[in-house]
Amino acid sequence: xxxxxxxxxxxxxxxxxxxxxxxxxxxxxxxxxxxxxxxxxxxxxxxxxxxxxxxxxxxxxxxxxxxxxxxxxxxxxxxxxxxxxxxxxxxxxxxxxxxxxxxxxxxxxxxxxxxxxxxxxxxxxxxxxxxxxxxxxxxxxxxxxxxxxxxxxxxxxxxxxxxxxxxxxxxxxxxxxxxxxxxxxxxxxxxxxxxxxxxxxxxxxxxxxxxxxxxxxxxxxxxxxxxxxxxxxxxxxxxxxxxxxxxx
Amino acid sequence: xxxxxxxxxxxxxxxxxxxxxxxxxxxxxxxxxxxxxxxxxxxxxxxxxxxxxxxxxxxxxxxxxxxxxxxxxxxxxxxxxxxxxxxxxxxxxxxxxxxxxxxxxxxxxxxxxxxxxxxxxxxxxxxxxxxxxxxxxxxxxxxxxxxxxxxxxxxxxxxxxxxxxxxxxxxxxxxxxxxxxxxxxxxxxxxxxxxxxxxxxxxxxxxxxxxxxxxxxxxxxxxxxxxxxxxxxxxxxxxxxxxxxxxxxxxxxxxxxxxxxxxxxxxxxxxxxxxxxxxxxxxxxxxxxxxxxxxxxxxxxxxxxxxxxxxxxxxxxxxxxxxxxxxxxxxxxxxxxxxxxxxxxxxxxxxxxxxxxxxxxxxxxxxxxxxxxxxxxxxxxxxxxxxxxxxxxxxxxxxxxxxxxxxxxxxxxxxxxxxxxxxxxxxxxxxxxxxxxxxxxxxxxxxxxxxxxxxxxxxxxxxxxxxxxxxxxxxxxxxxxxxxxxxxxxxxxxxxxxxxxxxxxxxxxxxxxxxxxxxxxxxxxxxxxxxxxxxxxxxxxxxxxxxxxxx
Numbered sequence: 001x002x003x004x005x006x007x008x009x010x011x012x013x014x015x016x017x018x019x020x021x022x023x024x025x026x027x028x029x030x031x032x033x034x035x036x037x038x039x040x041x042x043x044x045x046x047x048x049x050x051x052x053x054x055x056x057x058x059x060x061x062x063x064x065x066x067x068x069x070x071x072x073x074x075x076x077x078x079x080x081x082x083x084x085x086x087x088x089x090x091x092x093x094x095x096x097x098x099x100x101x102x103x104x105x106x107x108x109x110x111x112x113x114x115x116x117x118x119x120x121x122x123x124x125x126x127x128x129x130x131x132x133x134x135x136x137x138x139x140x141x142x143x144x145x146x147x148x149x150x151x152x153x154x155x156x157x158x159x160x161x162x163x164x165x166x167x168x169x170x171x172x173x174x175x176x177x178x179x180x181x182x183x184x185x186x187x188x189x190x191x192x193x194x195x196x197x198x199x200x201x202x203x204x205x206x207x208x209x210x211x212x213x214x215x216x217x218x219x220x221x222x223x224x225x226x227x228x229x230x231x232x233x234x235x236x237x238x239x240x241x242x243x244x245x246x247x248x
Numbered sequence: 249x250x251x252x253x254x255x256x257x258x259x260x261x262x263x264x265x266x267x268x269x270x271x272x273x274x275x276x277x278x279x280x281x282x283x284x285x286x287x288x289x290x291x292x293x294x295x296x297x298x299x300x301x302x303x304x305x306x307x308x309x310x311x312x313x314x315x316x317x318x319x320x321x322x323x324x325x326x327x328x329x330x331x332x333x334x335x336x337x338x339x340x341x342x343x344x345x346x347x348x349x350x351x352x353x354x355x356x357x358x359x360x361x362x363x364x365x366x367x368x369x370x371x372x373x374x375x376x377x378x379x380x381x382x383x384x385x386x387x388x389x390x391x392x393x394x395x396x397x398x399x400x401x402x403x404x405x406x407x408x409x410x411x412x413x414x415x416x417x418x419x420x421x422x423x424x425x426x427x428x429x430x431x432x433x434x435x436x437x438x439x440x441x442x443x444x445x446x447x448x449x450x451x452x453x454x455x456x457x458x459x460x461x462x463x464x465x466x467x468x469x470x471x472x473x474x475x476x477x478x479x480x481x482x483x484x485x486x487x488x489x490x491x492x493x494x495x496x497x498x499x500x501x502x503x504x505x506x507x508x509x510x511x512x513x514x515x516x517x518x519x520x521x522x523x524x525x526x527x528x529x530x531x532x533x534x535x536x537x538x539x540x541x542x543x544x545x546x547x548x549x550x551x552x553x554x555x556x557x558x559x560x561x562x563x564x565x566x567x568x569x570x571x572x573x574x575x576x577x578x579x580x581x582x583x584x585x586x587x588x589x590x591x592x593x594x595x596x597x598x599x600x601x602x603x604x605x606x607x608x609x610x611x612x613x614x615x616x617x618x619x620x621x622x623x624x625x626x627x628x629x630x631x632x633x634x635x636x637x638x639x640x641x642x643x644x645x646x647x648x649x650x651x652x653x654x655x656x657x658x659x660x661x662x663x664x665x666x667x668x669x670x671x672x673x674x675x676x677x678x679x680x681x682x683x684x685x686x687x688x689x690x691x692x693x694x695x696x697x698x699x700x701x702x703x704x705x706x707x708x709x710x711x712x713x714x715x716x717x718x719x720x721x722x723x724x725x726x727x728x729x730x731x732x733x734x735x736x737x738x739x740x741x742x743x744x745x746x747x748x749x750x751x752x753x754x755x756x757x758x759x760x761x762x763x764x765x766x767x768x769x770x771x772x773x774x775x776x777x778x779x780x781x782x783x784x785x786x787x788x789x790x791x792x793x794x795x796x797x798x799x
Contacts, residue, residue: 032462032463033461033462033485033487035462035465036464036465036466036485036486036487037465037466037467037486038466038486039466039467039468039481039486040483041339041340041343041345041468042343042345042346042481042483043345043346043378043483044345045339045340045343045345048339049339049341052338052339053338053339055338056338057338117378117379117380117381118346118376118378118379121378121379121380122483122484206465206466209445209465211334211337211444211445211446211465211467213446214330214333214334214443214444214445214446215330215331215334217446219325219440219441220436220437220440220441220450221440221443221446221448221449221450222449222450222451222452223449223450223451223452223460224451224452224453225451225452225453225454225711
């Protein structure tokens, strides 16, 4: 293990995750107004209606797959009687389907973004960087899966990458495990770390406010006029203080 | 057990609307003159028959707005319940596109200056504000104003399509009127119910429906949910925006911009009390034609001692109860029975009400050579002229012509009765009695409708009784009370400490400018000079800090 491995697999993950967490806290406190999907459906909906659900449902499946593959130790699945082969085939099939959906959806969305005039006009530099990082991560992840499992003889990431990933959260990073992983997996992990680092500063923040609470709240929301805390934690800007006597 | 809540409501008297769009323009200047809201009209004026804005918004089979009853007779959102909303969140299947509104544009004004010398006059060509490309203007918020293009466009009017062929054919010749529209601030708002983030809410004090801009995440479900299509998506900020009932204005007791600037003085604003516990039941009545009566049934009589007691118990301040008793809205709905809600069949309990226009009937009558102001003629015409009544009924009573007929007869009686009075003839009580009123009532109604003094049209209680004195811009308070005010400098000089409310600052500056004899150099301010009053001559003391030797 050399210094590069230490930096890539021992230091970079902590940097990226720290930026991810603190970045979201900062963004939530200081830029609630900017916390939005910035939907472009008003401009164009024919392509969006195909591409967006394809991408989003695909990436949700990919997310579930990562949770299953990275967070659940191999010993657990074996304990409930899932053999390595069963797990492997299920993971590869579902993962490939989800990956193809996601990449296909993203391709449609990027095509739409580039070719539909108003949508392209509404695309910021920030968006372009985000799209590049997101596409890179997805393509690397999908190609790593395809290269290792379909073209190659199969790669059991659950004995190398998954323990490394879990060891990060135990604050005992087992860097050598990741250092020995195939290059495509390494590149996928690195680009994912970079994506996490820019995440809080892009429109991807909308993921953290997925409206799950809608399922349980009453339909009509009543709110009183003078709930001071509802304006967020930041003080009112000068000139925008609510009417009424100042606090004494 | 009733749960009393207060609601600010509006009534518009359509007979007086001349379709000048002043309300729309002043509203736009006040609220939506920003980038991203070019196509957003919190207030718009539609010519009926016509397609409305956005095009054919009233057709809920197409746009899926509002509520409907499910198989078990319970309310559900027409565009689908919670789970269906979340599953379609990535691409809302029934959201209007910018083409259903119109593509906003500007003109290449710079060309007028930058064009090289040429034989022909340079022209400022239209350019889309959405794509930036040169564009052809083919639609706008009032493209079919005054029935422009009606032979092609009016047949797409969703109301007209529900009516018989014979009516359709005669329609265009029959009549035309204007329908100004703002957000309805519904009692049962389907936009609020559609918002996945819970960013939209109904204010519990005055019932105004608002979007919390810090909580909106741009899921766009409110746009679909509102059957009146009065929630708009700001395509620059990615947030929903809607009519705010000018809450910063009504909170201090002044009417909305659209009302204040209305040339015809046709808008009325006031408070009504309603029973929040009965709203859902009323919105669930099976027959659409009963919805208008059910909606009236939810509203409470502010003169009823039991209601007053319940309202006090529920924390409604005394001045608000007084305002509810003086409310022109309550008078127009109940005492005079003139105001009708717009599309009660959407089951949202809309709170902007309309007095349907009598003018089309009068015009049709006068066109046949009859005296259009004679009570007997008018009553007969209202009963026999199917077209206007049926059309109005589709708009205001879910197709039930009787309530519309009643309103029109009452308006006709007023016209006829007051003509005799104005011509110096003896008032004829029988005209009033024919519509179940007394002559005195008719004269009061006439005063409210025709003379319409400002403080009778707008009875708006100021927000929060306990803050009332402060919100009155110090008519009763003293500016010295504020930290950092002239008398209460903070520890680090005049500007330190709590910032002074801007309203107070502005109020004093204005008052001083208007009342003070001196032009500049107000001696009562510490080292300050009012630059607005400075004529540029001389050096008023206070413009610069005092020199050391003077101190």
